[in-house]
Structure formats: structure tokens, C-alpha cells
Amino acid sequence: xxxxxxxxxxxxxxxxxxxxxxxxxxxxxxxxxxxxxxxxxxxxxxxxxxxxxxxxxxxxxxxxxxxxxxxxxxxxxxxxxxxxxxxxxxxxxxxxxxxxxxxxxxxxxxxxxxxxxxxxxxxxxxxxxxxxxxxxxxxxxxxxxxxxxxxxxx
Amino acid sequence: xxxxxxxxxxxxxxxxxxxxxxxxxxxxxxxxxxxxxxxxxxxxxxxxxxxxxxxxxxxxxxxxxxxxxxxxxxxxxxxxxxxxxxxxxxxxxxxxxxxxxxxxxxxxxxxxxxxxxxxxxxxxxxxxxxxxxxxxxxxxxxxxxxxxxxxxxxxxxxxxxxxxxxxxxxxxxxxxxxxxxxxxxxxxxxxxxxxxxxxxxxxxxxxxxxxxxxxx
Numbered sequence: 001x002x003x004x005x006x007x008x009x010x011x012x013x014x015x016x017x018x019x020x021x022x023x024x025x026x027x028x029x030x031x032x033x034x035x036x037x038x039x040x041x042x043x044x045x046x047x048x049x050x051x052x053x054x055x056x057x058x059x060x061x062x063x064x065x066x067x068x069x070x071x072x073x074x075x076x077x078x079x080x081x082x083x084x085x086x087x088x089x090x091x092x093x094x095x096x097x098x099x100x101x102x103x104x105x106x107x108x109x110x111x112x113x114x115x116x117x118x119x120x121x122x123x124x125x126x127x128x129x130x131x132x133x134x135x136x137x138x139x140x141x142x143x144x145x146x147x148x149x150x151x152x153x154x
Numbered sequence: 155x156x157x158x159x160x161x162x163x164x165x166x167x168x169x170x171x172x173x174x175x176x177x178x179x180x181x182x183x184x185x186x187x188x189x190x191x192x193x194x195x196x197x198x199x200x201x202x203x204x205x206x207x208x209x210x211x212x213x214x215x216x217x218x219x220x221x222x223x224x225x226x227x228x229x230x231x232x233x234x235x236x237x238x239x240x241x242x243x244x245x246x247x248x249x250x251x252x253x254x255x256x257x258x259x260x261x262x263x264x265x266x267x268x269x270x271x272x273x274x275x276x277x278x279x280x281x282x283x284x285x286x287x288x289x290x291x292x293x294x295x296x297x298x299x300x301x302x303x304x305x306x307x308x309x310x311x312x313x314x315x316x317x318x319x320x321x322x323x324x325x326x327x328x329x330x331x332x333x334x335x336x337x338x339x340x341x342x343x344x345x346x347x348x349x350x351x352x353x354x355x356x357x358x359x360x361x362x363x364x365x366x367x368x369x370x
């Protein structure tokens with residue numbers, strides 16, 4: 001630890017910047033390319049209108065359009081892709097800045113949960129009896145956060 | 155992984171250095187937008203040099219152009235986010251070097267007992283879990299293996315770590331495409347995720363408590 005303290009602060013900053021570069025190249029960029037292609041497919045196939053109609057009743061209490069459900073579903077598999085889809089929907093005018101802000105913590109709350117099941121529950125060795133409780137609590141907490149954000153922002 | 159977690163736990167007895175407290179204070183000020191707000195309120199424009207969005211700056215013109223779509227536009231939008239992710243992670247790294255984790259652990263350990271009902275010894279794992287999903291989980295496993303926490307405490311703690319894992323790194327890194335759009339400060343977003351994590355953990359805590367009461 002003492003030896004680490006002697007590293008110049010600029011070098012430490014550069015190390016962090018390089019970490020940021022690696023995240024941008026390896027996670028953000030692929031996620032954004034996927035997100036833009038996905039939105040293009042949704043638009044070309046008319047799925048945007050379909051999702052809008054199908055999910056509006058679910059999203060309505062949170063003052064979000066039905067299309068916001070695509071962000072939530074995508075986040076479940078990859079939080080990076082979910083964040084990118086939300087940002088792209090804002091750019092396309094499908095979401096307002098306020099609606100994208102409401103979705104921000106939601107994307108991270110339920111982001112990459114399948115991967116997290118292995119990385120958190122299995123690695124930590126949590127009691128299997130409570131696995132479903134942990135999953136359920138996560139979804140309930142996410143809905144509460146979405147509701148709170150909606151009340152505070154929209 | 156457990157060895158790495160144990161090594162990190164070795165630092166739990168270190169005292170928090172002054173630099174750690176300063177790093178924690180500056181981190182909150184820089185990412186909360188408080189400096190910009192205070193600077194505008196009191197007409198101190200120099201305060202904005204401690205504001206993340208001010209320092210992150212803007213591109214001179216719209217690099218991504220207009221009317222683009224598909225993979226090519228996705229690449230350009232990703233390219234524009236590079237400086238935000240790089241700058242945010244640079245600040246985070248410097249703060250961590252100066253001991254922000256130890257300071258945060260000292261601040262948060264009492265909250266763990268009150269709000270989660272788990273021991274303060276989980277403080278380091280708590281802070282680590284905000285930065286790394288894997289380190290947080292591995293440290294929790296190590297705490298459990300060493301019998302420093304009981305099985306019920308581990309279950310509640312896992313309930314906390316599962317949603318919104320690696321909150322800080324993901325907010326400022328992977329979710330960077332949303333940072334320029336959000337209408338509230340990134341610190342408020344982190345705060346809201348923490349609220350959600352505490353709610354999730356307390357629901358698990360409730361289930362554990364009910365189950366234990368039933369089995370008595």
C-alpha cells in the first residue's frame with residue numbers, strides 16, 4: 001500500500017482513464033451498436049407501434065410510453081444495451097429526457113440479472129431456499145423505484 | 155477470488171486518512187452538481203471547476219451528424235460517449251487511491267446495522283460491492299466462510315447486492331449514454347438505486363424473519 005502511494009496522481013488518473021477506455025470499447029460501443037440496430041428493426045417491422053399499444057397499460061401508471069417496456073426487457077439481459085436503447089429512444093424522440101431519467105435507475109436495478117444470479121447468488125453461496133424471495137424482492141424494489149422516480153421527475 | 159477478497163479485508167483495521175475524507179467529500183461534490191448550483195446561487199463561477207459536467211465539457215459541433223441510423227449511427231453515438239466514461243473513471247480511480255472506500259466504509263457501517271440488520275464487518279464488502287459485483291460477492295462468501303456473519307445475514311446482504319450491482323461503476327461507466335440526458339444529478343441516480351437496494355434487502359430480511367419465527 002505504501003509503494004502504491006508513491007505513484008504520481010496523474011498516473012493514477014491515467015490508469016482510471018484507461019479503464020474508462022476499456023469499458024467504452026468493450027461494453028458501451030458494442031451495446032450501442034446493438035441498441036441502434038434493435039431500434040431500427042423495431043421501427044422497420046412496426047414493432048414500435050405494437051409495443052406502444054401492448055405495453056401502454058403497464059407503463060401508464062408510471063407516465064411512461066409503452067415503448068419504454070423495450071428498455072426494461074433489454075436491460076434484463078444486458079444493462080449496457082438497456083441504457084443504450086433508452087438513450088437512442090431519447091435521440092429518436094420516442095422518450096423525453098424526463099422519461100429517460102426515470103428509466104436510468106431502473107435499467108441498473110434489473111440490469112443483467114441473469115448474469116448477476118451466477119456472479120452474486122452462486123458466488124456468495126446464498127441459501128437456495130431464499131433464491132425466489134431475492135428475485136421477487138428485486139422486481140418489487142425496481143417497481144417502487146420506478147414509481148418514486150415517476151412521481152419525482154414527471 | 156476469495157483470497158483477493160481476504161486481502162482486501164486486511165485493510166479494514168486501517169484508520170481513515172484525511173485524504174480519504176477529502177476524496178469522499180470531493181467525489182460527492184463533483185458528481186452531485188452541488189458545486190455548480192452553489193456557484194450559480196452565490197455568483198461564484200469558479201466553483202464550477204468542481205462540477206463534473208462543466209469539466210466534461212461539450213463537443214464544438216454535433217459530431218454524430220443528423221439523420222443517421224443503424225449500426226453506423228450506433229458507433230458514432232458510442233464514440234461520443236468515450237470522453238465521459240474515461241473522465242468519470244479517471245476521477246473514481248484517483249478517489250479510490252486516496253482512500254474513498256475506507257472513508258465510505260466508516261460512514262456506511264453503522265447504517266448496515268440499522269437499515270439491514272447486518273454487522274458492521276460487512277462495511278468493506280458493502281463498499282466493494284458498489285464498485286465490483288464479483289469482489290462484493292467474493293468478500294461476502296469469505297465473511298461467511300470465516301463465520302464473521304451468519305447465514306441469514308449473508309442472505310440479506312446478497313439481497314442487497316443482487317439488484318443494481320456495482321452501482322458506481324455502472325452508473326458512470328456502462329450507463330454513460332444516459333448521463334448527458336438525465337435531468338437530475340448522477341449522484342441522485344446513485345442515491346435512488348441505493349434506496350431500491352435497501353428496499354429489496356429489507357424485503358428479504360422480512361422473509362427471513364418470518365421464516366425464522368415460523369420455525370421456532
